[in-house]
Amino acid sequence: MDQMWVRQLLTCRTVGGRIRLDFSEQRRVCQWRREILLLLFQVCIVSKTDCPHYAKAELLADRLQRCLPNFRIQKISILPREWKEWLEATCKTNGWKHEQSPLVWRELDYYNITSDMSTDIMLSVAAENLETKMNLIAEEQHRVRLVKPLHIWISSALSSTCHFLIPYLLSAEVFPHVSAISLHLLDLEGNMEELQWLRMETEDLALGLLHQVTIHTDLEQAFREAAVILLLDEGWSEDGDRENEEETKKKMVKGISDRYREYGLLIDTMANKDVKVIVSGDSFLNLRCSLVLDNARSIDSRQFVAVATQLENEAKAIIAKKLKVRTSDIANVIVWGNISGSFYIDLQRAKVFNYAGAIKGPAFFSQPAKSLLQERKWLETDFQNLVRCQRAAVTSKTRRAAAMTGANGVLAVLKAWNGICSPDEVFSIGVLCLGYHNLPDGIVLSIPATFTDGRWSVLCDVTVGDELKERLQLSASELWQYVVS
Known part of the structure; x- marks a missing residue:
């Protein structure tokens, strides 16, 4: 029973024959007792795709939706190989603890609804669910392969400059011969939550050229398949002893040198060979451009420019x-x-x-x-x-x-x-x-x-x-x- 989770917004819990409403938005974890969560308004069932109990829960939810006018159901199936990782990540994000499934089966005699399903049928439906899920994934992968988006990477994505850039980058005015753009927002000093909001805001623009938006706070996938790279000003700290500005400047230059050498090596191995790299900002433009192109030796130096x-x-x-x-x-x-x-x-x-x-x-x-x-x-x-x-x-x-x-x-x-x-x-x-x-x-x-x-x-x-x-x-x-x- 640890294969399925139920998330409720408003619950009606039956214990014996009594009913009491629970308006709490906090997640309820049922103990292993003879009780069940009945969801009157909105329910989300999340399960392994091949879980037999998921098939049974689907049947129940579908019947409830037909019987109850305000009942809403959302079903999310997770591939078996991804279940453990998803479960741990979800618990960590929401501060939950997981021991076993919160769903304990009991027939809904109160609503005169039963869910008779033999083990063989449950297993058969579970296998069919898995096959259907795999077919849907294969179809989506095929669809994605048919689309050849232009990959644009932007560093310091949380900067104000990036906010001004995004709507124009996703327009035919800048890329007249491009049918789709994948926008990759990178900010090594950034907050993941802020990047997620930026991604949502970008998607809310509803621009026709936008294929997808990805966000990154590390260099693990940086510049993969990049056709255009915009290196904006980094958030270099200028705090320090004003009486020793030379030493502060040396530290800044060292930080810039280390960062941009790494950028160059990654661009060399991950980006397209005809990538266009544009360095912009207020500080050390020529130096930053020089460091990147010096370390991207397999790419023509004419593909790197600093903006004046x-x-x-x-x-x-x-x-x-x-x-x-x-x-x-x-x-x-x-x-x-x-x-x-x-x-x-x-x-x-x-x-x-x-x-x-x-x-x-x-x-x-x-x-x-x-x-x-x-x-x-x-x-x-x-x-x-x-x-x-x-x-x-x-x-x-x-x-x-x-x-x-x-x-x-x-x-x-x-x-x-x-x-x-x-x-x-x-x-x-x-x-x-x-x-x-x-x-x-x-x-x-x-x-x-x-x-x-x-x-x-x-x-x-x-x-x-x-x-x-x-x-x-x-x-x-x-x-x-x-x-x-």
């Missing part, structure tokens, strides 16, 4: 305010160097649309930003500092991370990578330098690029003068000290 789009857009906003145009009227701003460290905002390719100046034209007409911004000193000093401080100024006022702009930057790069952009549109992305513009080899730096047919290409039609080279050498030196340490 957030910086681009912040620079555009400052220029737009100065020229009294919309932020969307500024295009092709370039970010060079270390995205979350020593970077340089370059306007040599930047264009301004809809500028209300002496020269006007149709909507497609643009003018070089540098010709409209004549203040060279401002561009080289104040402008650079304004961009550097823009995000910090916003977060200090809102008291939260700039998650919306971060998510927008990731989506912009992802859409471009999926072919949803003009081939002339310039993006700044952190990539492994392989002799581009005579930059230092073997290190991730932000450079201008374009996307065509699902691949990015370095923008060659730019000028890298001596002053810019010095800035980039400074960025490289800054990154090398972290890599070496």
Whole structure:
């Protein structure tokens, strides 16, 4: 009798011929006495699929449902090999103790219902139940095999950035040629209950592309079959002695290095070989991207990029305010160097649309930003500092991370990578330098690029003068000290 459980919301217990109602929502465990739980409103019978008593309980429940107008029944059958694990997990989750089944059989003379069933029939029905269950599982597995979902993994899934990303990732706007998406939410510092709520909220979006959502707080299954991986900012603690910031920073770098080396090894073995890996956030972007690709040796380094789009857009906003145009009227701003460290905002390719100046034209007409911004000193000093401080100024006022702009930057790069952009549109992305513009080899730096047919290409039609080279050498030196340490 330890094969079957009954869960009730409202029970009517008969002992002898007397009836008393029990409105307790707590689980009742019957002792081995001649009594039975009669369920008047809602009952859930859980059993091993091949349990003979389950067949008998089904018969009783079906007859009660026909006789009692408010009686509701739910049947859950568990495969024999999974029963013990399910039972232990259920007891642990609900704080229950299990010794034997709470259901003790007794004929329902009070309702003039009997459940005559011979042992042979019970065994026959139990065998049929098991066969039916196995057939249903086989059909479901076959159905799942017919669906080829795109697997997307997101780290730091409980971050605000992830919340902004999810609805857009599950839309044809970002993945126009995909029929189904399996979303895998990973958060190593996260709470499983919070992840479960996030999964429920994602499923409640009822978006057509969503195939399934899985949640993970460890790396056991991390990046399996991944086609897209979004590595968002981790929750690195910056608490520590303010007088010893250098030591605190070293500890952070060590933690990041250990984590991202492990990510790289897992991506190397678990992900698809054509996986797209996008690193985003506020801290150590170039370093994190470098660590991942260095440890995923079987995957082309061109499949790894760090996002500088957030910086681009912040620079555009400052220029737009100065020229009294919309932020969307500024295009092709370039970010060079270390995205979350020593970077340089370059306007040599930047264009301004809809500028209300002496020269006007149709909507497609643009003018070089540098010709409209004549203040060279401002561009080289104040402008650079304004961009550097823009995000910090916003977060200090809102008291939260700039998650919306971060998510927008990731989506912009992802859409471009999926072919949803003009081939002339310039993006700044952190990539492994392989002799581009005579930059230092073997290190991730932000450079201008374009996307065509699902691949990015370095923008060659730019000028890298001596002053810019010095800035980039400074960025490289800054990154090398972290890599070496």
